[in-house]
Amino acid sequence: NVKKILVSRAIFPDVLERLTRYFEVESNQEDRIFTSAELAAKLADKDGVFIAGDRINEAVLAAAPRLRVAANMAVGYNNFDMEAFNRANVLGTNTPDVLNETTADLGWALMMAAARRMSEGERLLRAGKWDRWSYDMLTGSDVYGSTLGVIGMGRIGQAVARRARGFGMRVVYHNRSRVAAEIERELNAEYLSKPALLAEADHVVLVLPYTAESHHTIGAAELALMKRTATITNIARGGIVDDAALIEALRTRQIGAAGLDVFEGEPKLNPGFLDLPNVVLTPHIGSATEATRRAMANLAADNLIAGLGEGPQAGHPPTPINPDVMARWSR
Numbered sequence: 202n203v204k205k206i207l208v209s210r211a212i213f214p215d216v217l218e219r220l221t222r223y224f225e226v227e228s229n230q231e232d233r234i235f236t237s238a239e240l241a242a243k244l245a246d247k248d249g250v251f252i253a254g255d256r257i258n259e260a261v262l263a264a265a266p267r268l269r270v271a272a273n274m275a276v277g278y279n280n281f282d283m284e285a286f287n288r289a290n291v292l293g294t295n296t297p298d299v300l301n302e303t304t305a306d307l308g309w310a311l312m313m314a315a316a317r318r319m320s321e322g323e324r325l326l327r328a329g330k331w332d333r334w335s336y337d338m339l340t341g342s343d344v345y346g347s348t349l350g351v352i353g354m355g356r357i358g359q360a361v362a363r364r365a366r367g368f369g370m371r372v373v374y375h376n377r378s379r380v381a382a383e384i385e386r387e388l389n390a391e392y393l394s395k396p397a398l399l400a401e402a403d404h405v406v407l408v409l410p411y412t413a414e415s416h417h418t419i420g421a422a423e424l425a426l427m428k429r430t431a432t433i434t435n436i437a438r439g440g441i442v443d444d445a446a447l448i449e450a451l452r453t454r455q456i457g458a459a460g461l462d463v464f465e466g467e468p469k470l471n472p473g474f475l476d477l478p479n480v481v482l483t484p485h486i487g488s489a490t491e492a493t494r495r496a497m498a499n500l501a502a503d504n505l506i507a508g509l510g511e512g513p514q515a516g517h518p519p520t521p522i523n524p525d526v527m528a529r530w531s532r
């Protein structure tokens with residue numbers, strides 16, 4: 202008998218078509234955002250779900266007695282309560298690696314735009330306010346030859362650091378634990394404590410997963426350690442930065458500028474950002490290239506198909522988060 206899945210958001214039609222080859226699919230191509238109660242109701246008779254950011258917690262799982270696999274089309278999975286997944290023997294999967302380079306590119310774009318005041322310059326042009334050259338117009342800070350500070354040296358952090366070579370930068374990093382010596386050598390990256398990194402870096406890039414421990418990794422105390430000319434870029438998750446504290450630091454020029462792709466409470470954001478000249482804002486587009494979004498969608502589909510025991514990789518989903526639960530499934 203054919204297994205049932207929910208595809209909770211609109212996805213590429215050909216990926217949806219692939220899923221229909223294996224499953225009875227309820228899809229949401231109109232891309233309505235489900236409430237938690239609607240999601241729970243739709244999962245009541247489903248074996249699997251293709252998710253893009255929707256929250257799956259204890260209450261949703263309790264309403265989904267048949268559910269075995271939830272495939273997230275994202276590398277970050279803070280929308281999954283993994284303890285509840287483990288208790289319910291539900292497999293969660295994510296989409297690591299396929300977005301590393303694309304996300305690192307956006308980190309650099311934001312860092313450079315913040316350092317060189319590009320959004321501010323564009324707003325000036327669009328407002329028709331450019332009428333002359335002046336020696337100090339829109340002067341920013343150098344990227345080439347400066348010190349890059351990467352907080353969170355996972356695969357995306359390493360991709361950010363790798364790009365620094367072409368910019369003649371010193372690379373310092375902080376991470377829960379040091380990365381392998383050969384990676385430090387390859388990236389020419391020096392491990393520092395978080396306070397030392399914040400004091401020495403000209404450009405700080407945040408690339409760590411959002412967890413209880415990483416909540417407000419950057420708050421008022423940390424911003425106070427940074428150089429007054431420094432930039433900070435967040436391509437990781439809202440909540441890693443205390444946005445109210447960052448707004449205050451940008452407003453008082455305690456730091457130079459920020460580049461932000463993620464926000465506390467997104468898709469809403471603290472309106473304080475909108476009035477600041479020295480912040481570059483993008484709407485969570487770190488992985489948003491056609492090729493990478495396709496790779497993510499296909500990897501999520503591969504996980505769902507294999508996790509539910511179908512297709513060429515049946516029983517071996519490529520990127521499981523909690524593979525141990527599979528051993529507890531009765532056949």
Ligand code: GLV
Nearest residue numbers: 274275276277488
């Ligand atoms: C995007 O933020 C992701 O986690 O893939």
Ligand code: GLV
Nearest residue numbers: 355356357358410
């Ligand atoms: C996690 O987000 C990573 O760096 O791979």
